[in-house]
Amino acid sequence: MEALSRIRVVLVEPTHPGNVGATARAMRTMGLERLVLVAPREFPSEEAWARASGAEEVLERARVVATLDEALAGCGLAVGTSARRRSLAWPGREPRAAAAEAVAAAAAGTEVAFVFGRERTGLTNAELDRCQALLTIPTVPDFRSLNVAAAVQVVAYELHLAARGAPPAEPPAEPPATADELESFYGHLERVMVRVGFLDPDNPRRLMRRMRRLFARARPERTELNILRGILTAVERCCGGRGPGR
């Protein structure tokens, strides 16, 4: 179960303290102990402690941060959860497949995050852009609304099963790029695309999302990202100030 110690659960802007407590309890039953709260409306709170029902340690050790980027610091794999299939087909998967992948990555030393959105509105597209994979819990088509702690319970259950059955860790591959390294790369890529006149700087969204999707699927290693950054820097030098970009 050591792999589970490298997996954190991130709740983005939870509104109801009861859900935070229920999430802690769901995690604790399955061996997950690292909870990160992004801008919770109320924390700590009595109701969270009451609903945790014995899993207080998870709450006591919970990290509270201001932004999703902080919550994902150091992560090599961030899995965002969403009730709907988005129009742009992200690399989506179901809990079982996502858990297997996450546990394998964690067993090889990668820090992993599962990101759950607000009770009413879930995660924004910009937040999903920060993730390398999208997880959708299967439901009936006419009622997709899982409670957030119930969603955490299902995912934690699958992680528990995957960790229990995990084969011995693979010899460590090269380390994957972390979430913050990926963000720097995307920023750099966007600047270069603008510089060479390929991207309308006032409307970079759709194209950048496609680029994110493409690279997210590849899950670049750190070395590979360094090569890509090197190419971008060489392009900038080559274009100098003379390109059509601004």
Added chain:
Amino acid sequence: MEALSRIRVVLVEPTHPGNVGATARAMRTMGLERLVLVAPREFPSEEAWARASGAEEVLERARVVATLDEALAGCGLAVGTSARRRSLAWPGREPRAAAAEAVAAAAAGTEVAFVFGRERTGLTNAELDRCQALLTIPTVPDFRSLNVAAAVQVVAYELHLAARGAPPAEPPAEPPATADELESFYGHLERVMVRVGFLDPDNPRRLMRRMRRLFARARPERTELNILRGILTAVERCCGGRGPGR
């Protein structure tokens, strides 16, 4: 999913109306609609309706009975849930196996019940005697206490997967790039890398191999490859003949 219509969820003496509402919601997301409450402390109740969050229909149609025997009337298979392994070695199983068995039975016309116990004390041995099978949700050994609605969520999720059978095919993605399109892209990428002075044209091998590996993992769609080609062309235009490349 027709099999699910023959599966009922039985809560024995639930104390907290919130758990009844959360159970209804958990069931509804997964396509279970028949809830039976044995001697609930408080039902109907406002809190149950609030926590059902849109799954009110399950609550409105819930049957309230006085005894477990009434709740199990007509059932050919009753599965009791328990957090602990009892001293008496019951025929216990995990959710996935129990769900497969239950869905197979229900598909063959059998009425099936999943029985969940009281929040604090679970089911008595006498109540488990009424069941033909025992289900235990795997947990860490030192914290077995799942919330009852969370337990229902896990079981309902497994029932949903079992009833669905093979996952439906993914919605048709955009066509992947073909091998020759990929080759053209790699050729173009190599020329641009040389042009911007990033690649030693006499020894491009290692770096190009890494780039191939990276993009191969991503399995680019044709549209994505066209975007990448567009960026490369824009870079060539931007660098003109003035770059350090030859």
